[in-house]
Amino acid sequence: MSSSSKQIIACPACQHKQDFELWHSVNVTLDPTLRDRLRSGALTTFRCGNCGHAAEVVSPLLYHDMEKHWMFWLVPDGKLPQNVDVNVLNEHLQNYRLRLVRSRNELVEKLNTFAAGFDDRVVAVLKFFLRAQLERQNGIENASLFFHERLKSETGTEHLCFAWVNDDKVRAIGISVELYESTQADLQSVLEGPLGREDAWLLADDHFVTKLLGQRKP
Numbered sequence: 001m002s003s004s005s006k007q008i009i010a011c012p013a014c015q016h017k018q019d020f021e022l023w024h025s026v027n028v029t030l031d032p033t034l035r036d037r038l039r040s041g042a043l044t045t046f047r048c049g050n051c052g053h054a055a056e057v058v059s060p061l062l063y064h065d066m067e068k069h070w071m072f073w074l075v076p077d078g079k080l081p082q083n084v085d086v087n088v089l090n091e092h093l094q095n096y097r098l099r100l101v102r103s104r105n106e107l108v109e110k111l112n113t114f115a116a117g118f119d120d121r122v123v124a125v126l127k128f129f130l131r132a133q134l135e136r137q138n139g140i141e142n143a144s145l146f147f148h149e150r151l152k153s154e155t156g157t158e159h160l161c162f163a164w165v166n167d168d169k170v171r172a173i174g175i176s177v178e179l180y181e182s183t184q185a186d187l188q189s190v191l192e193g194p195l196g197r198e199d200a201w202l203l204a205d206d207h208f209v210t211k212l213l214g215q216r217k218p
Contacts, residue, residue: 016050
């Protein structure tokens, strides 16, 4: 089931206080409209009734798709809540893809990645090298890179399309599916090991990628 609670939030711009529906979990199988509201940002956006200022409210949120066996936990610090008994929880989540994310954008990226048929662990490796290349070429640090969609060119070549976000500027970057597939094959033995477990609440960040590459056989 989905759950939410009413919270009083002060506008960061004018300090006006008003009620806000804070969502703790969303079950998109039972309520598909929540998926669209989450994707658009409507579910997590506070809009001040006094001055009109809009801001995203970031708090723990559990995303559950019972049909696709996906469960993503948005935790801003990247760690499971301390009051969660993982062993008990996992007993009911056989054959699930369990992931931790730190923002709504990362959660939406997971939805896009799995919906396109890609392995997010491999995508994380591609992002690791692509972001480093873009930052080196453009002299920009700490820009964000998110997988957006799978595209096919007029010639039939398929690409992974990424959104490179720097401040308010967004640039589309493409990587061939062929490169994705060769990277996946190169990492297959490591992905099948303990580090790549799908049922271990994996946070596919740069730290994970570094450990993954460290275990790769030459």
